[in-house]
Amino acid sequence: MTDTMIPRVQLGDWVATFVDWLTSTFRPVFDVIKTVLLAVYDALETVLHAPPFWVVAVLLAALAYAAKGWRLGLGTLVGFVVIASVNQWGNAMDTLALVLLASAIALAIAIPLGIWAARNDRVSAVVRPVLDFMQTMPAFVYLIPVVTIFLTGAVPGIVATVVFALAPGVRFTELGIRQVDKEVVEAGHAFGSTPGRILRQIQLPLAMPTIMAGVNQVIMLSLSMVVISGLVGAGGLGGDVVAALQRINISLGFEAGLSVVILAMYLDRVTSALSSRSPVAKALATTSA
Amino acid sequence: MVPERKVARTARMTTSTEPAPADGTGAPAPDPSTTPTDRPTAVSVQGVYKVFGRKPAEAARRLEQGAGRDAVKALGTAAVIDASFDVKQGEIFVVMGLSGSGKSTLIRMLNGLWKPTAGHVLLGDADLATVSATRLRELRRTRVSMVFQHFALLPHRTVLDNAAYPLEIQGMGKAERRQKAQTALDLVGLGGWQDSLPSQLSGGMRQRVGLARALAADTDVLLMDEAFSALDPLIRREMQEQLLELQQKLGKTIIFITHDLNEAMHLGDRIAVMRDGRIVQIGTAEQILSDPANDYVAQFVADVDRTRVLTASSVMVRPTAVVPLASGPRVASRTMREAQVSAAYVVDRQRVLQGVVRDDDAVAALKAGQETLDGIVHDGVAPVSVDTPLAELFAPAAESSLPVAVTDDDGRLVGVIPRVTLLEAMVPPEQVTTSDLPVDAEDQLVTEGARP
Numbered sequence A: 001m002t003d004t005m006i007p008r009v010q011l012g013d014w015v016a017t018f019v020d021w022l023t024s025t026f027r028p029v030f031d032v033i034k035t036v037l038l039a040v041y042d043a044l045e046t047v048l049h050a051p052p053f054w055v056v057a058v059l060l061a062a063l064a065y066a067a068k069g070w071r072l073g074l075g076t077l078v079g080f081v082v083i084a085s086v087n088q089w090g091n092a093m094d095t096l097a098l099v100l101l102a103s104a105i106a107l108a109i110a111i112p113l114g115i116w117a118a119r120n121d122r123v124s125a126v127v128r129p130v131l132d133f134m135q136t137m138p139a140f141v142y143l144i145p146v147v148t149i150f151l152t153g154a155v156p157g158i159v160a161t162v163v164f165a166l167a168p169g170v171r172f173t174e175l176g177i178r179q180v181d182k183e184v185v186e187a188g189h190a191f192g193s194t195p196g197r198i199l200r201q202i203q204l205p206l207a208m209p210t211i212m213a214g215v216n217q218v219i220m221l222s223l224s225m226v227v228i229s230g231l232v233g234a235g236g237l238g239g240d241v242v243a244a245l246q247r248i249n250i251s252l253g254f255e256a257g258l259s260v261v262i263l264a265m266y267l268d269r270v271t272s273a274l275s276s277r278s279p280v281a282k283a284l285a286t287t288s289a
Numbered sequence B: 001m002v003p004e005r006k007v008a009r010t011a012r013m014t015t016s017t018e019p020a021p022a023d024g025t026g027a028p029a030p031d032p033s034t035t036p037t038d039r040p041t042a043v044s045v046q047g048v049y050k051v052f053g054r055k056p057a058e059a060a061r062r063l064e065q066g067a068g069r070d071a072v073k074a075l076g077t078a079a080v081i082d083a084s085f086d087v088k089q090g091e092i093f094v095v096m097g098l099s100g101s102g103k104s105t106l107i108r109m110l111n112g113l114w115k116p117t118a119g120h121v122l123l124g125d126a127d128l129a130t131v132s133a134t135r136l137r138e139l140r141r142t143r144v145s146m147v148f149q150h151f152a153l154l155p156h157r158t159v160l161d162n163a164a165y166p167l168e169i170q171g172m173g174k175a176e177r178r179q180k181a182q183t184a185l186d187l188v189g190l191g192g193w194q195d196s197l198p199s200q201l202s203g204g205m206r207q208r209v210g211l212a213r214a215l216a217a218d219t220d221v222l223l224m225d226e227a228f229s230a231l232d233p234l235i236r237r238e239m240q241e242q243l244l245e246l247q248q249k250l251g252k253t254i255i256f257i258t259h260d261l262n263e264a265m266h267l268g269d270r271i272a273v274m275r276d277g278r279i280v281q282i283g284t285a286e287q288i289l290s291d292p293a294n295d296y297v298a299q300f301v302a303d304v305d306r307t308r309v310l311t312a313s314s315v316m317v318r319p320t321a322v323v324p325l326a327s328g329p330r331v332a333s334r335t336m337r338e339a340q341v342s343a344a345y346v347v348d349r350q351r352v353l354q355g356v357v358r359d360d361d362a363v364a365a366l367k368a369g370q371e372t373l374d375g376i377v378h379d380g381v382a383p384v385s386v387d388t389p390l391a392e393l394f395a396p397a398a399e400s401s402l403p404v405a406v407t408d409d410d411g412r413l414v415g416v417i418p419r420v421t422l423l424e425a426m427v428p429p430e431q432v433t434t435s436d437l438p439v440d441a442e443d444q445l446v447t448e449g450a451r452p
């Protein structure tokens, strides 16, 4: 039916053509990216896999204990025993490696971008809608171009995750820096400090609690995307979730899903505890008291 | 009772009783008689405008052409309108005005934190509008520091490291800067608190950390935005005295913002009163008090403790009954008869005060055929200096039945203060008509009894 006067715009085709062009033109660049990512991922995976289960579990529990207290440490240990008992420990470590790597890359991009946006209104005006777009685009859609470029495996999973998890890192960093008391920043200027020094000595430390909240968000989004990346063969818990979906295997689905939940809780509690333990956060907490 | 006041500093205030030309419109020119013109200008503000909002430049242009503040409202908020003044080295220049009158905006332009929409700010010979960013930073490190209205401390640093911050930016080594910062903290009475975080201090203590920080920077120009507002009265008083002392010792140029008229009067060599972005009057405390430029200023000064601000020179009157030392009893008695008083001050050829002669002594000497005043000039007078505050005049006025004699630095009689004038001077000007002001109050001399 042609009941509308508006001609069909081949927007999707254009994007497809663009991605094809990108793939063929930047082949060498993508190859380098792929090789590097794969190497780092393999190394990380090996580190988490090589020691016996209990060594890694106790170390991670110790981290939780140090960050928050004995309750979280104990809870962590129990949770990890549950994961191991349903035979998902290996998958969980693969997923953890993916999450850590993707989050690290996302933050390495997001924090400088957030700083830039905080200091330059024009950058902020450009970045904001792009972030909105990235955050609201259904997560699966990212997988399509990424697969055409990187084929299947861990690398397309990592790249899609980085793109998907970037937004809150940028947003929280910008917000945190913009929220720093203007007069304190002015004091830095008034005594003749340079903008770079003001950023390091005043803005970043005071924005740190907010930036850490962003870090937490980035990690949580990474985890959810890493699981979805099971669709493109990224492996880990996501691989089993996808397999369970395809075979309508309720028991496998539940065990893999439960492991994701435990891992998510662990990552969330530890990162939020770490952010509230920073000296700045403590100093600021007493201010409002 | 009125607290004692240090008088030494006021010596450089004007001794003239002539009020400055009051000019309610536009920026009044600084009165040359009160500006220590011999000293170089530290900060010069020349036709400065600051407008916040959508079209600041357009708004400033209209204001320059004479538009009112409300007329440009649609274009933006005019926070400072056509401000011009020079602050001399070693001067304490006070800016006062109600909330929102543009004081903080003005002071922020003096160290380039905010750029004027129009006009120029000169710091020494550097025009802040045109200096490079590097030079501006250097000026801030070496020439001008600031105390912020809301303290603006670094919450994640200890009190000591806050006070040491400017020195750190100046590139001073850790040990040395900490030692200097500690000295500054001791000076503001915060020795012992150096390891606390700002959040652990009270508002007044935080304000003093901000003060210590600015003092530690050791620049010759100090910008102080309501620097004492959070202090309780006793400490405030102490800080004021310390600031005066510091200023005298080190010759700092201080631009001080305050809401408190008494503080302004106490500290300021000159005071600028702001209203709705404009400077409505600039003058010494006495000029503003005795001759407010308009009702706004008059209302402002209505509640001041006048006895602490006005000095002998501003209320004294011309002595009518003065007898030359070289004359005799005949001249003395005639002078007193004509002035209808029963005692007269005796001065020598240089008008240096010698003492007092009484009518009965003069008449007795006349009857005895005496030709000179020898033996009848009593030296039991305690003259006060021209810059004695009114508060310190009550005791001499009460002790003596004569009008209080006022002498200058060389001991010359420059005026007298009858008791009634003293009492009258305490009434704010809007409650007395101009004809009642001290200059015309000489007639009241006659009412002063001469006998002890």
Ligand SMILES: Nc1ncnc2c1ncn2[C@@H]1O[C@H](COP(=O)(O)OP(=O)(O)OP(=O)(O)O)[C@@H](O)[C@H]1O
Binding pocket: B052, B053, B077, B078, B079, B097, B098, B099, B100, B101, B102, B103, B104, B105, B106, B149
């Ligand atoms: N950054 C800004 N943006 C817009 N308007 C501002 C800004 N800063 C100040 N203003 C406006 O400028 C005017 C003067 O403000 P300013 O802070 O200079 O007043 P103030 O005399 O210091 O008052 P207070 O005694 O309350 O500190 C006010 O009307 C205020 O709303």
Ligand SMILES: [Mg+2]
Binding pocket: B103, B104, B105, B149, B225
């Ligand atoms: Mg203010």
